[in-house]
Amino acid sequence: xxxxxxxxxxxxxxxxxxxxxxxxxxxxxxxxxxxxxxxxxxxxxxxxxxxxxxxxxxxxxxxxxxxxxxxxxxxxxxxxxxxxxxxxxxxxxxxxxxxxxxxxxxxxxxxxxxxxxxxxxxxxxxxxxxxxxxxxxxxxxxxxxxxxxxxxxxxxxxxxxxxxxxxxxxxxxxxxxxxxxxxxxxxxxxxxxxxxxxxxxxxxxxxxxxxxxxxxxxxxxxxxxxxxxxxxxxxxxxxxxxxxxxxxxxxxxxxxxxxxxxxxxxxxxxxxxxxxxxxxxxxxxxxxxxxxxxxxxxxxxxxxxxxxxxxxxxxxxxxxxxxxxxxxxxxxxxxxxxxxxxxxxxxxxxxxxxxxxxxxxxxxxxxxxxxxxxxxxxxxxxxxxxxxxxxxxxxxxxxxxxxxxxxxxxxxxxxxxxxxxxxxxxxxxxxxxxxxxxxxxxxx
Amino acid sequence: xxxxxxxxxxxxxxxxxxxxxxxxxxxxxxxxxxxxxxxxxxxxxxxxxxxxxxxxxxxxxxxxxxxxxxxxxxxxxxxxxxxxxxxxxxxxxxxxxxxxxxxxxxxxxxxxxxxxxxxxxxxxxxxxxxxxxxxxxxxxxxxxxxxxxxxxxxxxxxxxxxxxxxxxxxxxxxxxxxxxxxxxxxxxxxxxxxxxxxxxxxxxxxxxxxxxxxxxxxxxxxxxxxxxxxxxxxxxxxxxxxxxxxxxxxxxxxxxxxxxxxxxxxxxxxxxxxxxxxxxxxxxxxxxxxxxxxxxxxxxxxxxxxxxxxxxxxxxxxxxxxxxxxxxxxxxxxxxxxxxxxxxxxxxxxxxxxxxxxxxxxxxxxxxxxxxxxxxxxxxxxxxxxxxxxxxxxxxxxxxxxxxxxxxxxxxxxxxxxxxxxxxxxxxxxxxxxxxxxxxxxxx
Numbered sequence: 001x002x003x004x005x006x007x008x009x010x011x012x013x014x015x016x017x018x019x020x021x022x023x024x025x026x027x028x029x030x031x032x033x034x035x036x037x038x039x040x041x042x043x044x045x046x047x048x049x050x051x052x053x054x055x056x057x058x059x060x061x062x063x064x065x066x067x068x069x070x071x072x073x074x075x076x077x078x079x080x081x082x083x084x085x086x087x088x089x090x091x092x093x094x095x096x097x098x099x100x101x102x103x104x105x106x107x108x109x110x111x112x113x114x115x116x117x118x119x120x121x122x123x124x125x126x127x128x129x130x131x132x133x134x135x136x137x138x139x140x141x142x143x144x145x146x147x148x149x150x151x152x153x154x155x156x157x158x159x160x161x162x163x164x165x166x167x168x169x170x171x172x173x174x175x176x177x178x179x180x181x182x183x184x185x186x187x188x189x190x191x192x193x194x195x196x197x198x199x200x201x202x203x204x205x206x207x208x209x210x211x212x213x214x215x216x217x218x219x220x221x222x223x224x225x226x227x228x229x230x231x232x233x234x235x236x237x238x239x240x241x242x243x244x245x246x247x248x249x250x251x252x253x254x255x256x257x258x259x260x261x262x263x264x265x266x267x268x269x270x271x272x273x274x275x276x277x278x279x280x281x282x283x284x285x286x287x288x289x290x291x292x293x294x295x296x297x298x299x300x301x302x303x304x305x306x307x308x309x310x311x312x313x314x315x316x317x318x319x320x321x322x323x324x325x326x327x328x329x330x331x332x333x334x335x336x337x338x339x340x341x342x343x344x345x346x347x348x349x350x351x352x353x354x355x356x357x358x359x360x361x362x363x364x365x366x367x368x369x370x371x372x373x374x375x376x377x378x379x380x381x382x383x384x385x386x387x388x389x390x391x392x393x394x395x396x397x398x399x400x401x402x403x404x405x406x407x408x409x410x411x412x413x414x415x416x417x418x419x420x421x422x423x424x425x426x427x428x429x430x431x432x433x434x435x436x437x438x439x440x441x442x443x444x
Numbered sequence: 445x446x447x448x449x450x451x452x453x454x455x456x457x458x459x460x461x462x463x464x465x466x467x468x469x470x471x472x473x474x475x476x477x478x479x480x481x482x483x484x485x486x487x488x489x490x491x492x493x494x495x496x497x498x499x500x501x502x503x504x505x506x507x508x509x510x511x512x513x514x515x516x517x518x519x520x521x522x523x524x525x526x527x528x529x530x531x532x533x534x535x536x537x538x539x540x541x542x543x544x545x546x547x548x549x550x551x552x553x554x555x556x557x558x559x560x561x562x563x564x565x566x567x568x569x570x571x572x573x574x575x576x577x578x579x580x581x582x583x584x585x586x587x588x589x590x591x592x593x594x595x596x597x598x599x600x601x602x603x604x605x606x607x608x609x610x611x612x613x614x615x616x617x618x619x620x621x622x623x624x625x626x627x628x629x630x631x632x633x634x635x636x637x638x639x640x641x642x643x644x645x646x647x648x649x650x651x652x653x654x655x656x657x658x659x660x661x662x663x664x665x666x667x668x669x670x671x672x673x674x675x676x677x678x679x680x681x682x683x684x685x686x687x688x689x690x691x692x693x694x695x696x697x698x699x700x701x702x703x704x705x706x707x708x709x710x711x712x713x714x715x716x717x718x719x720x721x722x723x724x725x726x727x728x729x730x731x732x733x734x735x736x737x738x739x740x741x742x743x744x745x746x747x748x749x750x751x752x753x754x755x756x757x758x759x760x761x762x763x764x765x766x767x768x769x770x771x772x773x774x775x776x777x778x779x780x781x782x783x784x785x786x787x788x789x790x791x792x793x794x795x796x797x798x799x800x801x802x803x804x805x806x807x808x809x810x811x812x813x814x815x816x817x818x819x820x821x822x823x824x825x826x827x828x829x830x831x832x833x834x835x836x837x838x839x840x841x842x843x844x845x846x847x848x849x850x851x852x853x854x855x856x857x858x859x860x861x862x863x864x865x866x867x868x869x870x871x872x873x874x875x876x877x878x879x880x881x882x883x884x885x886x887x888x
Contacts, residue, residue, distance in 0.1 A: 028647050032667050153632070160629050167611045167628070167670075184611070184628065185604050188597070203472050221695065223476050224688035226611075226670055243687040244668035247694060251665065254698030255780055258705070262776035262866060263769045271781045272791065276801035283773050283806055290769055291810060294762035295821060301758040302822065313757055314745040317874055318738035320761060324768075325707045325734055325867055329727050332706035336699055337715045347716065357720035362727055366735060377739060378746065422706065422866055423769055430761055 010037060014045060023052045031057055035064030047076045059088030067100050083112030090164050091117070092137040092245065095124045123238075132216045133209035135249065136230045136239030139164045142172050143196050145179070150192035156184075165227050165242055171200045176236040178206060178229055206231050209238060216241055217249045218341050257339060261332070261421035263287070286423050293427045297434055304438040311384045312441050315374070316434065319391060322366060323399040323433040324426035330355050330403030331425050335417045338407060345412040348405065355404040356397070363396035387440045395433040402428060454481060458489060467496045475501055479508030491520045503532035511544050527556030534608050535561070536581035536689065539568045567682075576660045577653035579693065580674045580683030583608045586616050587640050589623070594636035600628075609671050609686055615644045620680040622650060622673055650675050653682060660685055661693045662785050701783060705776070705865035707731070730867050737871045741878055748882040755828045756885050759818070760878065763835060766810060767843040767877040768870035774799050774847030775869050779861045782851060789856040792849065799848040800841070807840035831884045839877040846872060 006029070013022040026034055026049070034053070038046050038061065050073060053061055062070065062085050074082045086094045086109060098106050098121065106125075110118045120138045127133025141163050143152055152169065160166045169187065171180040180200030190199050206229040207216050220228050220243065230239045256266040263286035267274070301308065301316075334351065337343035343351060367389040374385035403425050407417035450473070457466040470478055470493070478497070482490050482505065494517060497505055506514065506529050518526045530538045530553060542550050542565065550569075554562045564582045571577025585607050587596055596613065604610045613631065615624040624644030634643050650673040651660050664672050664687060674683045700710040707730035711718070745752065745760075778795060781787035787795060811833040818829035847869050851861035 030647055030649065030667060157633055160632065166632075188604065188610075189601055203474055205474065217691075221688070221691045223474060226687060243670060243691070244665070247661075247665045247687070247691060250691060250694045250698070251784070254694070254702070255784070258698070258702055258776060258780055261702070262705070262772045264773050264776060270786050271777050272787055272794065272798075276798060276805060279777075279798070279802045280805040283770075283802070284809060286773075287766060287769055287806065287810060288813070290765055291762065291813060291817075294759075294765055295817060297761040298758045298822065301761070302754065305754050310746065310749050314742045315738075317741040317745070317760065317764060317878075318735065320764075321734055321738055321870065321874065322731060324870075325731055326727075328706045328866070329708050329730075332702060332708060333715050333723075336702055340695070340699070342714050343716055350716065354716075354720060354723070358723045358727070361720060361724040362731065365728060366731060369732070369735060373735075373739060378742065422772070426765065426768075430765065434761075 006033075007037060007040075014048065019048070019052050022049070023054075026053065031060045032064050035061050039066050039069050043072055043076060046073060050077070059085045063089050063093035063097070067097075070097055071100075079109060080112050083109050086110075086113050086121075087117050090137045090139055091120045091124055091239075092135060092164075094121055095134070098125065127209060130213045131209060132207045132211045132213060132230050132241060133239070135213055135216075135245050136209070136241045137164045137245075138239050140227075140229070140237075140240045141166050141169045142237070143169060143182075144172055144174065145195070145197045147196050148192065149187055149190040149194045149196065149199065152182075152187055152196055153192075164240065168227050168240075169196075170229055170237060170240075171196050172237055178204070178231055178235070178237040180204065181229065204229070206237075207241070208233070213249045214253050214339070217246050217253070220246045221250070253339070257335065257418045260416065260418035261335065261423075263290075263423040290423065290427060294430075297430050300431070300434045300438065304441070307438055307441045309384075309441075311374075311378070311380050312388070312437060314378075315370075315388050316437065318370070319388075319395055319433045319437060320426075320430050322392065323395040323429040324422065326359070326362065326396050327399035327403035327425035327429045328422040330358075330400045331407050331421050334404045334407040335421060338411050338417045343408075345408045348408045351404050351408065352401060355400045359397040359400035362400070363393045366396055367393040387443065388437075391433070391437045391440045394436045395429070398432055398436070399425070399429040402432070450477075451481060451484075458492065463492070463496050466493070467498075470497065475504045476508050479505050483510050483513050487516055487520060490517060494521070503529045507533050507537035507541070511541075514541055515544075523553060524556050527553050530554075530557050530565075531561050534581045534583055535564045535568055535683075536579060536608075538565055539578070542569065571653060574657045575653060576651045576655045576657060576674050576685060577683070579657055579660075579689050580653075580685045581608045581689075582683050584671075584673070584681075584684045585610050585613045586681070587613060587626075588616055588618065589639070589641045591640050592636065593631055593634035593638045593640065593643065596626075596631055596640055597636075608684065612671050612684075613640075614673055614681060614684075615640050616681055622648070622675055622679070622681040624648065625673065648673070650681075651685070652677070657693045658697050658783070661690050661697070664690045665694070697783070701779065701862040704860065704862035705779065705867075707734070707867040734867065734871060738874075740875050744875070744878045744882065748885070751882055751885045753828075753885075755818075755822070755824050756832070756881060758822075759814075759832050760881065762814070763832075763839055763877045763881060764870075764874050766836065767839040767873040768866065770803070770806065770840050771843035771847035771869035771873045772866040774802075774844045775851050775865050778848045778851040779865060782855050782861045787852075789852045792852045795848050795852065796845060799844045803841040803844035806844070807837045810840055811837040831887065832881075835877070835881045835884045838880045839873070842876055842880070843869070843873040846876070 010025060013025060038049055041049065050058065065073065110121060124133065139162060141156065156166055167184045169182040169184065170178060171182060173179050180197065180202050181204040182196055182200045186199055205219055205223050207219060209230055209232050216228065227240045227242045229237055230241060232238050259266045265282040265285060267282055370392045371385050371389040374380040374388050406420040406425065410417045410420045454469060457469060482493055485493065494502065509517065554565065568577065583606060585600065600610055611628045613626040613628065614622060615626060617623050624641060624646050625648040626640055626644040630643055649663055649667050651663060653674055653676050660672065671684045671686045673681055674685060676682050703710045709726040709729060711726055814836045815829050815833040818824040818832050850864040850869065854861045854864045
């Protein structure tokens with residue numbers, strides 16, 4: 001909650017046990033803000049606030065609590081009341097909550113949930129992580145052919161409260177296959193007697209339950225949708241994914257890529273709430289990999305000791321650093337291009353040719369500059385300066401080409417391109433630039 | 445367009461000049477797909493397709509064309525027809541289009557646009573880049589106090605076609621100050637005689653025209669909104685930002701951060717369409733900075749030549765690499781935490797203390813391992829191995845602390861934290877790790 005003033009007022013009301021006023025004050029807030037306020041309370045104070053929430057918003061507030069607070073509240077209110085909350089929650093929120101719990105507890109809770117909701121939840125829990133099925137919800141408005149606009153409006157007035165969105169309606173055939181979508185906007189404009197199949201749009205976009213959530217996000221973003229229907233393998237409609245969930249997907253996928261690209265194992269935990277041991281565990285794998293691979297660079301330097309005069313040894317950090325940055329630039333553009341669907345492995349040759357031309361420009365600029373620096377700043381001999389410049393030239397070209405091609409290769413092999421980022425590329429480029437340098441140094 | 449089959453069919457119809465059939469086929473597609481198809485056509489073929497589009501969707505299709513294709517089409521159809529398109533477009537789309545054009549052309553085009561639309565566009569063009577004002581649209585549904593639910597529905601039936609969204613309605617007082625929001629869902633359930641101010645929600649969320657688009661995105665995401673009202677300094681409502689624009693903001697801001705974090709100047713151009721010279725220009729600044737700063741490392745190595753036996757010289761890449769990765773891990777978490785609003789500069793001490801504990805664990809593991817590697821793989825003497833281990837220990841702790849604190853400092857100084865990422869951190873850590881190594885090497 002941004003507003004600490006509101007928080008202070010609520011705290012005061014809670015302290016003085018003025019629960020009537022407290023309830024009035026809470027009703028002025030958005031459910032997200034109520035949940036945020038409750039997130040910071042201790043057990044008994046949180047329970048007090050929960051008890052005065054009107055029944056019709058308590059499930060909503062519960063859905064927005066942090067997982068830790070949800071667990072605490074669940075223990076406080078007991079199984080049967082938790083089951084009632086699960087019954088009132090949208091399936092996707094209920095599934096998010098249940099996924100964090102041990103299997104036996106989930107079974108115990110679901111025993112008290114209505115048959116329909118339990119069926120939905122069990123079906124949803126089976127979808128693979130990060131699939132469209134795992135983020136969709138089952139509460140959409142469906143109609144069948146032959147229903148009139150007036151009937152549809154009447155149905156909406158009766159049932160809209162239980163649906164995640166009523167702004168797009170779905171028309172199904174008798175086998176539950178999706179045959180059209182109907183924006184509420186169009187229904188409002190319609191003549192009361194018109195049938196829904198005369199009003200619906202048949203050029204709709206839909207996704208499959210097993211589609212990756214990143215692909216779903218790209219479709220929703222491309223077509224500016226507020227929800228997208230999800231169909232199963234047989235083409236039967238089973239749910240919708242709404243724009244608010246897509247925003248979370250876009251955010252989460254970007255965070256995951258950023259973490260992978262910077263030598264971290266991705267984690268969904270909030271940084272400030274994660275224990276140091278767990279943070280260390282997410283960081284060590286890449287650092288260990290890096291340390292073992294540096295045995296290689298160390299061996300090379302040791303082996304070519306005689307060729308590496310101080311002039312060449314001193315410029316190793318510069319060469320490696322430049323190579324690492326060049327490779328990381330190219331791999332970043334390739335990884336992001338793949339993630340946003342702007343390039344695909346089919347474009348490999350085009351990308352490689354482009355990177356080659358870019359690296360030609362960049363490497364000539366850097367080689368000339370490094371020649372000047374070696375000659376005038378460090379007073380190297382001309383052959384030494386030329387050697388270093390040539391090593392720079394080759395390092396830049398090679399690292400740019402490696403940087404762009406490895407993410408495309410990873411994608412082709414169905415690996416995540418984001419792992420082909422700075423940490424790995426730098427390690428590879430380090431070895432290459434060293435070999436290039438000792439190669440050229442052999443000529444001097 | 446995913447489906448090349450559809451594309452082939454359209455091409456065939458276009459080649460055989462069957463324009464009636466072509467029109468029928470196009471009508472089966474979403475406007476986004478029509479625009480995508482037209483994006484790949486040459487001038488005269490594109491114009492042919494444009495000419496057969498029904499008038500009511502041509503502005504929509506135009507809004508989805510790529511900027512290059514928009515310019516070409518504009519030249520083909522001339523000023524007055526372009527002005528008609530601008531009149532029919534939503535203000536935010538029109539502004540996006542006009543922002544790419546030279547000022548004199550914009551003036552010429554706007555001369556033919558209706559007064560109301562011109563006024564809106566001119567006002568919108570003045571908002572700073574990346575502000576809420578620059579991404580909002582003016583087409584929202586507003587009502588004043590005293591309007592009944594029945595009147596509101598009647599108004600919607602008449603005017604909904606020109607509004608970007610009708611799913612949230614806005615209630616304004618006579619001075620145009622926003623006093624409540626009314627979800628269409630609630631209006632549909634209402635008794636016809638009820639006044640809108642009895643139905644509206646008064647605990648609404650709104651943003652200011654000058655708020656940064658990233659902050660707007662965080663609010664929309666937090667409250668799961670499909671649109672958020674935008675008010676000016678005086679609290680008067682001037683527009684709305686819709687979820688589809690927010691999805692683009694989240695995506696763009698993440699891409700921008702990823703690019704900045706990987707030694708690239710951020711660019712909105714699609715990689716594959718950007719010329720090599722321009723790509724090179726976006727990459728050279730960081731590479732040059734890196735090259736000049738490596739003069740420092742080179743000077744240190746040169747100056748301490750006598751202390752740097754081959755044992756120490758050979759392990760420089762390993763030390764620098766590990767330090768760079770450690771710093772990049774910490775800075776990544778800090779930068780992402782700041783971007784998502786999970787941490788703020790106020791948390792500096794907590795973050796530093798956490799990173800210190802993480803680095804204690806990580807550095808001990810790495811120091812012990814590197815001791816073993818130096819002793820057994822490279823047969824160094826015990827004092828040498830101890831020196832390298834100690835240098836490793838200090839490098840890891842220092843680089844993790846620098847990595848987490850610099851982004852927070854940047855944020856405090858109102859700079860973009862994303863620039864305090866791997867490239868800069870690595871450069872700083874390179875120098876530090878070298879100084880640590882020569883410091884310890886002096887003791888041997």
